[in-house]
Amino acid sequence: MAVDEGARTVAPGRAAQELELRRDELRLALQLGLVRTVPVGEGERRRVERRELDRLRAAPDFPAGLRERVRAVGTREAAALLGITADRFTRLARTGHVSPVRFSLNRYRTVVWMYLAQEVVELGLTCPALLTGRLPLHLRERLAAHEDRRARNWRARRLALLLRATEDPWARAAAIASLLDPVQVAEVVDDPYERTHLDRLRPPPPPGMPVPPVAREVAERLTLADDPDEILWHRLSLALALDEARAERQAPRPGETRAEGVGASASTMPTAGLLRAGAVPMVPVRGKAVPEAPVRGEAVTAASGAAAPVVTVSAPVGRPMAIGRSAGRPARAGLLERFRRGRTAGTARPRRRRRPTAWP
Template sequence: MPDSTLVPAVPATCSPSRAARELGLRRGEFDLAVHLGRIRTAPAEGGGGGRVVERAEIVRLLARHGFPSTLRERLRVVGTAEGAALMGIPAGRFTRLARLGLLVPVRFYLNRYRAVVWLYLAEELEQFATGAGNTCLLKGRMPETLRGQLAAGVDLRPRNWRGRHFGFLLRQAADPWARAAAAAAFLAPAEIEDVVRDPGERALLERLRPAPPAHGAPGSSFAHLAEHLMTAQDFDEVGWLRSDLAQAMREARTASAAPRTPARSPQAAERAPVRCAEAGPRLPARPSVTPGDRPARNRRAVAHTVVTAPPAPSQAPDARPEVPSAARGLRAWLFRASDRPAQGRPGYRARNRPSCTTETSSRPRTS
């Protein structure tokens, strides 16, 4: 009789990627099913925002009739052209219905022209097309109120997507602080700061804040677009999210307090000025030098040194007037250096004194 202890135990949970392979679904189909609540997940034991799928959920899905074909058909998404053909209406009317908020997108992506492409569930489009009260919207002239909204430039597709995504984040939230972070994910930082005044609580919300559904690199066009679409724009939508965040914060504070940043001890506060004083300048200040102390090799080396005006000679017959500034003193010293004869060739001047408009250089002929 074989020893039962040698038989490996089947884990009670598995990762989302493994669950997708066992269910025969592509990862995109699996993520969409989780987003719509058709596959239930649970928080990982280690925390950190990870999700796992229980073995009982996989068994439940595999036991359904026609799986996975039936689930894939319910997860099929279409764009504007395919959705209009599915509903039997022109693409222009389909876009107008979506802008009015009558057709709710479930996903979006950025095409190569950096335009937003919205995707819709084919199942929901079929249900809308077969609805008894939607015949006037699919055929004939639209009501005057709807045409007025279209003329005003209304577009509720981003807002409807945010509402659907907010519901998904609330279903995934494990505690009141995660629910508050889900509401804060759709607000601008200034709105969050106005509602949540405590810096420690704002830091916790920022750490728990869900990331936008972006697959591009940080800083890319898709990342910026996803962040823009994730932020509420309308005044009434912002007010609704602010009130929801305030209510969620009251519930989170009642459940547990936000972790605080440890305060500095008095000893550390007393030592801080001492360390700043000890740091000081690493290099001593360069003393000022005069051009006469040590001749430089070339004019460029002299130009990078800190100089002062050279002292005027007391009894020299050709004494120049005293220069008040360091820059003029440097220029006067350079002119004097050019007047000195070069070594080995008496009377030779390497460069004539430059004029006010041009700079010439001549070399005398030697006999």
């Protein structure tokens, strides 16, 4: 007898009522993995299982504990938690000491960053010296250079959550590709069928995106990598993730059925641990782990605002041959060779100066 999905699962709205959370708090709990969901139905809509609700409600600190874990605060409230000025907290956030968990745009289309209250408190406990006196010289130099890591840290956190939510190699590659603009993706993924497949698996935009076109354009820019070394790193991560996906199965071609294109494997790809070496998000690559984003100075972990050590990992030697490649066709050149065809955004391509034509 078929199991009644409506009886053992509930919609997110109903789950918010039973967990005594507001809708925005439940969305944040789902993003952070505090409340687990399961796909239900042909459209694979996400719902919350009844036993998951029972588990959360059985916690000794329910509902105050769950509500505190999803409490998001703005700059002024975060500064009040630390007993510092809002300007000083902004400088600490710009230098990457605490990572935003979400953002919104006010009526002036100014970005308003929100932070987890727990991570703000942890910042005060782990780095008390940054709360008083003059900031260290290296932080003052970074601020003088107009460094602002808030958007980049938010993207890194969101990518870690997207990777944690799936084990499918193509979906993981699509999550990385969602941080690059179409031109960058086309330079890395030269197969149009693979690009179409990645676009089909592209994760939905973050919740709370503004509706007005001008404001939505500002918000969409925040979802894309904009720093040259960040772009290059995600291009490299996408290339490595594509090698994993191709080794698992080919992207669907026109005329193939879903079963032929997906080609389910006997065993799914094991996850190699998404948060290693100080919780820096990783991509499993043929048994090796490569960090998702380069970190200069200090890194902010996805789970907390604490600084994590910089991890340097070399690219693996040797490259898997794509499935379906003919025996006579050589494997692709190295990763750097792949990027010689394209340039990272923000770097100008030098113009060739032509020699003046000698007139007779």
